[in-house]
Amino acid sequence: xxxxxxxxxxxxxxxxxxxxxxxxxxxxxxxxxxxxxxxxxxxxxxxxxxxxxxxxxxxxxxxxxxxxxxxxxxxxxxxxxxxxxxxxxxxxxxxxxxxxxxxxxxxxx
Amino acid sequence: xxxxxxxxxxxxxxxxxxxxxxxxxxxxxxxxxxxxxxxxxxxxxxxxxxxxxxxxxxxxxxxxxxxxxxxxxxxxxxxxxxxxxxxxxxxxxxxxxxxxxxxxxxxxxxxxxxxx
Numbered sequence: 001x002x003x004x005x006x007x008x009x010x011x012x013x014x015x016x017x018x019x020x021x022x023x024x025x026x027x028x029x030x031x032x033x034x035x036x037x038x039x040x041x042x043x044x045x046x047x048x049x050x051x052x053x054x055x056x057x058x059x060x061x062x063x064x065x066x067x068x069x070x071x072x073x074x075x076x077x078x079x080x081x082x083x084x085x086x087x088x089x090x091x092x093x094x095x096x097x098x099x100x101x102x103x104x105x106x107x108x109x
Numbered sequence: 110x111x112x113x114x115x116x117x118x119x120x121x122x123x124x125x126x127x128x129x130x131x132x133x134x135x136x137x138x139x140x141x142x143x144x145x146x147x148x149x150x151x152x153x154x155x156x157x158x159x160x161x162x163x164x165x166x167x168x169x170x171x172x173x174x175x176x177x178x179x180x181x182x183x184x185x186x187x188x189x190x191x192x193x194x195x196x197x198x199x200x201x202x203x204x205x206x207x208x209x210x211x212x213x214x215x216x217x218x219x220x221x222x223x224x225x
Contacts, residue, residue, distance in 0.1 A: 031209065031212075033212075033213070033214075041218075042200060042216040042217065042218055042219055043152070043200070043202075043214075043216045044216070045213045045214060045215070048209075048210075048212075048213065050209060088152065092212070096140075096142065096154065096157050096164070096165065096207060096212075097142070097154060097212075097214065098154065099144075099151060099152040099153075099154070100151075101151045102151060102152070
């Protein structure tokens with residue numbers, strides 16, 4: 001079945017450092033979404049990527065979709081304490097949405 | 110506008126009891142999703158509906174789990190009988206549709222279920 005793997009599972013950074021999480025799918029995806037879940041909260045949609053090789057930016061966040069549409073990454077420049085949470089990628093293939101295992105980001109002030 | 114509404118927010122029950130979780134999607138959204146989140150298994154898609162019709166229930170763990178969507182504004186997820194391993198946070202999410210550009214999902218606050 002469709003599997004989406006995400007690394008790292010956990011990252012602890014100092015405020016101001018950069019952060020990247022990577023997402024890999026076992027199958028080609030139609031599109032990929034990214035969500036953020038704050039501690040104790042629910043996933044909140046960040047962005048969707050559709051085209052091969054697509055790059056989108058939201059302020060300090062940069063999202064990429066691989067050329068083969070099987071991988072994606074989220075890069076945060078100069079992290080802030082408000083970036084704390086778990087970041088999930090979610091791919092659409094055969095099923096509506098398969099979530100990756102998530103990367104939990106901790107930011108030390 | 111109100112977001113996705115779930116009830117109850119917390120449920121504590123004993124093994125063997127029936128549990129019913131409720132969800133009201135965002136008005137105008139045609140697709141509804143049930144997820145389960147645990148530390149061990151992450152966020153799992155259990156079942157989803159489109160226009161009140163179940164589309165894919167392959168994520169439902171076993172026959173003890175059932176879900177219904179009798180109308181566009183209400184869905185239930187039932188566990189009967191419940192077991193301790195069902196303890197998790199259950200999220201309901203809705204979207205305008207299943208295809209681009211309507212497939213952004215909006216999650217409810219979740220129901221934290223504890224089965225003793």
